[in-house]
Amino acid sequence: MFPILSFCLFFVLAPPLLASSSPVSITLTAKILAKSGDPIRIKWSGIDSPSDLDWLGIYSPPSSAHDNFIGYVFLSSCPTWESGSGSISLPLVNLRANYSFRIFRWSRSEVDPTRMDHDHNPLPGTTHLVAESGEVGFGGGGGPEQIHLAYTDREDEMRVMFVTGDAGVRTVRYGLSRDAMHRVVTAAVGRYEREDMCDSPANESVGWRDPGFIQDAVMRNLKKGKRYYYKVGSDSGGWSAIHNFMSRDMDSEKTIAFLFGDMGTATPYSTFLRTQEESKSTVKWILRDIEALDDNPAFISHIGDISYARGYSWLWDNFFTQVEPIASRLPYHVCIGNHEYDWPLQPWKPDWSSTVYGTDGGGECGVPYSLKFKCLETLQN
Numbered sequence: 097m098f099p100i101l102s103f104c105l106f107f108v109l110a111p112p113l114l115a116s117s118s119p120v121s122i123t124l125t126a127k128i129l130a131k132s133g134d135p136i137r138i139k140w141s142g143i144d145s146p147s148d149l150d151w152l153g154i155y156s157p158p159s160s161a162h163d164n165f166i167g168y169v170f171l172s173s174c175p176t177w178e179s180g181s182g183s184i185s186l187p188l189v190n191l192r193a194n195y196s197f198r199i200f201r202w203s204r205s206e207v208d209p210t211r212m213d214h215d216h217n218p219l220p221g222t223t224h225l226v227a228e229s230g231e232v233g234f235g236g237g238g239g240p241e242q243i244h245l246a247y248t249d250r251e252d253e254m255r256v257m258f259v260t261g262d263a264g265v266r267t268v269r270y271g272l273s274r275d276a277m278h279r280v281v282t283a284a285v286g287r288y289e290r291e292d293m294c295d296s297p298a299n300e301s302v303g304w305r306d307p308g309f310i311q312d313a314v315m316r317n318l319k320k321g322k323r324y325y326y327k328v329g330s331d332s333g334g335w336s337a338i339h340n341f342m343s344r345d346m347d348s349e350k351t352i353a354f355l356f357g358d359m360g361t362a363t364p365y366s367t368f369l370r371t372q373e374e375s376k377s378t379v380k381w382i383l384r385d386i387e388a389l390d391d392n393p394a395f396i397s398h399i400g401d402i403s404y405a406r407g408y409s410w411l412w413d414n415f416f417t418q419v420e421p422i423a424s425r426l427p428y429h430v431c432i433g434n435h436e437y438d439w440p441l442q443p444w445k446p447d448w449s450s451t452v453y454g455t456d457g458g459g460e461c462g463v464p465y466s467l468k469f470k471c472l473e474t475l476q477n
Contacts, residue, residue, distance in 0.1 A: 119142055119227070120140065120141070120142040120143050120199060120226045120227040121140065121141055121142055121227060122138060122139070122140050122197055122199060122227045122228065122229040123138075123139045123140075123229070124136055124137070124138060124139075124197075124229055124230060124232050125137040125139070126232060127230070127231070127232055127233070128232070128233060128234070128235045129188060129190075129232065129233070129234050129235070130234070130235060130238055131190065131234070131238050131241065132188070132189045132190040132234075132241050132242075132413075132417040133187050133188075133189070133417060134187065134188065135185045135186060135187045135188070136185070136186055136187075136188055136195075136232055137183050137184070137185045138152065138183060138184050138185075138186065138197050138229065139181075139182070139183040140152075140171070140181060140182060140183070140199060140227065141180065141181035142180060142181070142227075143171075143180035143181070143199075143226070144180060146171065146177055146178055146179075146180050147201065147202075147203070148170065148172040148177075149170065149172075149201075149202045149203060149204065149220070150170070150171045150172070150177070150199065150200070150201050150202070151168050151169065151170050151171060151199070151200055151202060151220045152168060152169045152170075152171060152184060152197055152198070152199055153165040153167075153168050153197065153198045153199075153200060153220075153222070154166045154167045154168065154169070154186070154195065154197060154365055155195065155196050155197065155198065156191045156193050156194065156195045156196075156305070156410070157193035157194060157305075158193075158194055158195065158196035158231050160301070161301065162198070162200075162222035162225065163222055163302065164301050164302045165367075166191075166195075166365070166367065166410055167363060167365030167366055167367040168220055168365060168366055168367070169184055169186070169364075169365050169366070171184075171199070186364050186365065187364055188232070189410070189413050189414050189417045190234045190238075190241055190413070190417075191305055191306075191410055191413055192234075192261040192306055192308045193233075193305070193306065194231040194232060194233040195231065195232050195233070196228065196229050196230065196231050196232075197228070197229040198225055198227065198228045198229070199225075199226050199227040199228075200220065200221070200222055200223075200224055200225055200226065201224040201226055202220050202221045202223075202224065206221045206223065207221075208221065213366070213367075213368055213369065213370075214368065214369040214370045215370050219368070236333070236334065237333070237334035238334050239327075239328070239329040239333070239334035239335045239336040239337075240258040240259060240260045240266060240311065240328050240329050240333075240334075240336055241258065241259055241336075241416075241417065241420070242257075242258055242259040242413070242416035242417060242420060243256060243257070243258045243328060243336060243339065243420055243423065243424040244256070244257055244258070244416065244419065244420065244423035244424065244428045244469075245341055245423060245424065245425070245426065245427045245428060246427050246428060246429060246469070246470060246471055246472075247344060247395065247427045247429070247471075247472055248314060248472065249472055250316075251320070251344050251345075251346050252316065252317055252318045252319075252320075252343070252344075253314050253315065253316050253318065254314070254315045254318060254324070254341060254343065254344075254427070255312065255313070255314050255315075255470060256268055256312075256313055256314075256315065256326065256328060257310060257311065257312050257313075257468070257469075257470065258283075258310075258311050258328050258336070259307075259308045259309065259310060259311070259413075259416070260308060260309050260311055260333065261308055261309070262309060262333070263285050263287075263309045264330065264332065264333055265282060265283075265330060266282075266283045266285075266311050266313075266328060266329055266330050266333065267280050267281065267282050267283065267313070267328070267329075267330060268280070268281050268283065268313045268315060268326055268327070268328050269326065269327055269328075270315050270324055270325065270326035270327075271324065271325060271326075272319075272322060272323070272324060272325070273325060274325050274338055277325055277326065277327065277338075279315070279317075281313045281314065281315060281316070282313065283311035283312055283313035283328070284311070284312045284313070285309050285310070285311055285312075286309070286310045286312065286467055287307060287308070287309050287310055287467070288307060288463050288464065288467055290304045292463050293407075293459050293460060293461070293463060294439055294441065294442070294459050294460070294461035294463075295439060295441070295455075295459035295461075296407065296458075296459050297368075297406075297407040297408060297458055297459060298407035298409070298457075298458050298459035298460045298461075299459055302368070302408075303407040303408045303409060303458065303459070304409055305409045305410050305413075307409060307412070307413075307464065310467055310468060311328070312470060313328070318343040318344075319343060320343060320344070320345040320346075320347065321342065321343060321344075321345035321348060321391070321393065322342070322343050323340055323341070323342055323343075323391060324340060324341055324342075324343055325338055325339070325340045326338070326339055326340070326341075327339065339424040339425060340425065341424075341425055341426065341427075342389075342391055342392070342393050342394070344393060345393055348392075348393050350392055350393075351392075351393050351394065351395070352389060352392055352393070352394035352395075353394065353395055353396075353397060354382050354385070354394070354395070354396045354397070354426070355397045355399065356378060356397075356398060356399065357398065357399035357400045357401060357431075357433070358400065358401040358433070359372065359375045359378050359398060359401070359402070360372030360375050360401070360402075360403060360404035360415070361375055361403050361404065361411055361414045361415035361418050362374075362375050362376050362414075362418065363411070363414055367408065367411075368408055369404065369406055369408060369411070371404070371411070372404060375418065376418070379418060379419060379421065379422060382396070382422050383421055383422055386422060386425055386426065394426050395426055395427040395428075395429060396422065396423070396426050396427065396428045396429060397429050397430075397431075398428065398429070398430045398431070399430075399431045399433075400430075400431050400432065400433025400434070400435075400436075401433035401434070401435045401436070402415065402430055402433065402435075402436060402465060403415035403416075404435055405458065405460070405464070406435055406456065406457060406458030406460070407457070407458025407459045407460055408458065409464070412464055412468065416468070429471050429472070430465075430469050430471060432462060432465055432466075434454075434456040434457070435456045435457060435458075436457055436460060436462055436464075436465040437456075437457050437460075437461060437462040437465070438454055438455065438456035438457045439455060439456075439457050439459060439460075439461050440454070440455065442457075442461055442462075
């Protein structure tokens with residue numbers, strides 16, 4: 097994060113930014129990535145008199161205004177930054193739009209006290225652009241992403257939801273073995289628009305990104321307590337990897353529940369909000385425990401404050417990518433929290449919230465949460 101320094105002192109002593117005598121260059125190690133989580137290495141060279149405040153901006157789509165970055169990384173995080181050259185590796189999440197990267201120079205005398213992040217650290221300035229990369233995207237045919245399961249009200253069903261970049265027809269193929277996924281169900285398609293958000297930053301350029309199309313299918317007529325295998329997608333748009341789950345058995349003497357709340361998501365860069373590095377440990381330990389479950393039924397209950405996106409929509413994509421390894425294997429149930437819903441103009445306000453109801457939801461007002469998850473109807477009524 098930004099070093100703690102005396103801004104008054106540096107306003108006097110900080111040297112002016114120097115233009116590079118030779119062009120600064122950025123190169124990318126790939127133009128196409130296969131799936132969310134795949135890394136890209138960004139290399140740069142030619143920075144004269146490098147500063148520890150030189151920074152790399154991450155943009156998607158590439159047409160985004162300078163201030164509307166996804167996130168940023170200071171070049172000084174690379175061990176060779178003082179030479180004016182270096183590289184950084186970043187895993188990218190598929191936002192259904194290409195990425196590009198920009199290098200800016202920034203000085204302490206240019207710190208704007210009105211532009212702060214969630215932790216009151218100054219957001220980096222974008223006045224001095226010195227280099228911009230080409231674009232990198234995700235190849236077609238990789239199949240849907242953000243796969244997550246949920247119970248329905250029927251014991252012999254399992255819901256699966258996932259995200260695609262278009263509204264084309266997608267199906268779920270499932271069965272009792274990898275080689276016999278002969279049963280097929282077609283997914284219903286939904287989405288939300290920028291106009292559905294109730295306020296900023298969710299409905300402004302800084303926070304809004306196209307959410308893609310939310311696909312929703314229900315696997316039916318499942319036998320009790322059996323392991324099923326499934327994949328989602330289409331021949332034209334690509335198929336996911338094969339996943340598996342244990343069907344529900346109401347007669348089972350043992351059910352394992354993973355209960356937690358306030359998890360959030362972790363990003364490999366700084367952004368407008370604080371992200372939750374500790375969420376990686378939560379997923380890691382649940383994944384470890386899943387491996388030890390054998391054929392015991394289990395489910396996850398995430399009780400409020402799900403992604404902590406708070407109006408910055410790409411954090412929802414980051415969250416679902418992070419939890420897919422567990423949510424594609426166990427039903428992932430949620431309960432809405434203040435960080436999904438709160439906004440002063442919301443029509444529903446519990447009596448106890450009259451003095452504390454705020455802007456915790458970032459203008460989302462429960463819309464992404466309500467469409468990205470469908471849980472038991474008996475719990476929603």
